[in-house]
Amino acid sequence: MAYRNAPLTLSEYEDLLRLGRDYRLDALRIHRGDWYLDVSFGPGPAISASAGDSLRTEGPEPPAPGQATPADTVTHSIVAPVSGIVHLTAAPGEPALVAAGEKITAGTTVAVIEAMKMMTNIDSECDGMIVEVLVAAGDMVAAGQPLVLIREAEA
Template sequence: MPIDFQQVRELLAAIANTDIVELQLKDDDFELTVRKGGMAMPAVASDGVQMATMPSPPVVIQAASSTPPPVESSPPPTIDPKWVEITSPMVGTFYRAPAPDEPPFVDIGEAVRVGQTVCIIEAMKLMNEIESEVAGQVVEVLVANGESVEYGQVLMRVNPN
């Protein structure tokens, strides 16, 4: 059975909001161990590919599967060091627009100003507007609409004015 990383992200987000210190799930072809506290170490699958980490609170994730994760064919884009990253201040669900039938707050290539709402993070049924802390042009949106995000995860990058 292939690993559904979206379900793993949702499970990690749920665990992060509880007092659970350790969780271990095992199946015939999949094993997941989550530990909160102590030093965070990168999670590594049996084939050596880094899977996921949670920046805060520290979590150690170990996963093994008989099915190797998919390999991306395109190289990662070059990141300009002057770009400013807009990160998620919480665990939740990322939304690009205020409603499903409305246009996104911002698109790639659009200008943003300080204090402008760039997305919404839903956490515990509360909609939290995320505002830009920099004026500039949006160069990357790294999260898909409706995708779960972690604390500190980069949502988008802005080329400052």
């Protein structure tokens, strides 16, 4: 996310919520100048923003406490093991390695990270379906940054 002294875009809000869920955070605070955002990932609506912003949520009710959700059961992220530039194709001009909705098997390469002229294949450790590719080709990524969301195939 690029720094700016302004509210986040809807896409950036969604990314923060997804990452909070994936890493099972209790809460987080983003502070930029006179603007801040507090997000609680516990039960109940505990989202607040300042500087005249409003964040409205729509959609189905959150699951009841103790009720399983996809994040609790089979959805997880594949993360970058090293920092570098992410490539989503095997070579320039080739099709994407994976796309949202695609079924993959363990060992499938989902991305390649280039660091100091060394290429590191990022492979899935399980069978499943790609839920979302979280990075764009050419993005600089940090070690531990989520690259792809995957829903594991049920055993």
